[in-house]
Amino acid sequence: MGLYHSVYRAYGFEIPAVDIDTLDAALADQPDGERLGRVHHQYLGDFEKTFLxxxxxxxxxxxxxxxxxxxxxxxxxxxxxxxxxxxxVRLGHEVHPEPAWLLIHDHS
Structure with missing residues (x-):
């Protein structure tokens, strides 16, 4: 098994773990995404941390x-x-950190 190593410069915040099917469904349904900007997700490691x-x-x-x-x-x-x-909020996390610029270093 090989290791995957990547670094991202991103804007957002970490959320608690969410079922991947629920997350994918919520992210697929963004009717104003093209006008307002789409939300994406990123995992760290083997799904230990999830970021919006x-x-x-x-x-x-x-x-x-x-x-x-x-x-x-x-x-x-x-x-x-x-x-x-x-x-x-759609994912059930009404309380979350303030969005910030992040440096995300993934090594999984």
Whole structure:
């Protein structure tokens, strides 16, 4: 068995474990997704941690990603916060961390 190693620069938050079929169904049903932005998910390890994300870009090996003050002033942030919250509520997690810029390092 090989190991998979990846790093992502993303915006969102961690949620408690959710049944994968429930998560996939909720993420597939985003009628305003094209207009407001789609929510995605990312797992760490063998499904130990689950994240709801809007912006997510992989950082390639031997490369880097920059977080700048402009990232914290992006016009999309209020909408992203809303769609992330709404998805968390749909999944039964009314209480969740505030969305934030994350560096997600997966080694599974």
């Amino acid at each position: 994300l809007t912006e997510c870009k992989e950082v390639e090996a031997c490369d880097f990603a920059r977080l700048t003050p402009d990232d914290f002033q992006r016009y999309e942030l209020p909408v992203w916060n809303t769609v992330l919250h709404n998805m968390a």
